[in-house]
Amino acid sequence: MKARNFVQYDFFKIKNFMFFEFNAYKGLDGKRVEYKDINGDVQPLRFTSPTVLLDMDNEGHVLIDNFLKNYPAVRAGQWKRTDIGRQEQEKTKATLDSARAIIEAAKMTDKEVKQYSTMRRFNLNSDTDVLRARIIEDAQENADVFMETHFDPEKDLRVFIIEAVRERKINYENDTFYYGREAIGTNEEQVLVWLKDNKDILAILKHEIRGESKPKTKTVKIED
Numbered sequence: 707m708k709a710r711n712f713v714q715y716d717f718f719k720i721k722n723f724m725f726f727e728f729n730a731y732k733g734l735d736g737k738r739v740e741y742k743d744i745n746g747d748v749q750p751l752r753f754t755s756p757t758v759l760l761d762m763d764n765e766g767h768v769l770i771d772n773f774l775k776n777y778p779a780v781r782a783g784q785w786k787r788t789d790i791g792r793q794e795q796e797k798t799k800a801t802l803d804s805a806r807a808i809i810e811a812a813k814m815t816d817k818e819v820k821q822y823s824t825m826r827r828f829n830l831n832s833d834t835d836v837l838r839a840r841i842i843e844d845a846q847e848n849a850d851v852f853m854e855t856h857f858d859p860e861k862d863l864r865v866f867i868i869e870a871v872r873e874r875k876i877n878y879e880n881d882t883f884y885y886g887r888e889a890i891g892t893n894e895e896q897v898l899v900w901l902k903d904n905k906d907i908l909a910i911l912k913h914e915i916r917g918e919s920k921p922k923t924k925t926v927k928i929e930d
Contacts, residue, residue, distance in 0.1 A: 712759055712761055713788065714787075715760070716788070717753075725754045726785075728750065742769065
């Protein structure tokens with residue numbers, strides 16, 4: 707079904723409304739703007755109703771809308787312009803995005819639930835089902851944020867940074883992250899790059915925090 711392609715203009719004071727006449731005005735660029743009807747004739751535009759619905763599939767209505775978009779009374783809020791077609795499209799998109807996000811949230815493994823909860827700073831002491839329900843609610847209300855967080859290709863490392871700060875292996879003081887006395891970034895993105903560039907330190911930290919294997923030291927065999 708095709709979305710309704712309408713634009714609506716509403717006068718902010720409906721009481722005692724008789725008519726409103728729109729005359730030529732200076733546009734934002736300082737040029738004179740005149741209303742020309744479908745025949746190209748210049749004339750004033752008069753509304754006799756406080757609510758006017760324009761069909762954007764009608765050439766004449768498009769000319770009216772183009773004239774009114776930047777009209778001083780519209781810019782000042784005396785008349786409110788509502789793009790019903792766009793509003794409906796945005797609502798439809800938001801509903802579909804929310805539905806897709808909820809489906810993805812419902813499919814998450816326990817590990818993904820913990821990762822997402824860590825990145826969103828949820829209470830990790832909560833039961834997994836409680837966290838999953840919170841995530842589904844988050845997906846419904848913040849579909850874009852959910853999808854960006856859940857499908858972040860760097861989420862493993864982002865979770866690790868949070869863990870490292872929590873375990874004080876990386877310190878955060880005065881809006882700066884530190885490894886020992888070395889400043890490694892003022893935001894998470896910079897810390898992420900620093901850890902990628904210092905894989906040996908990353909491996910040591912993973913061993914200290916998660917018990918993962920330490921990096922093996924390569925030995926060089928010297929032949930006689």
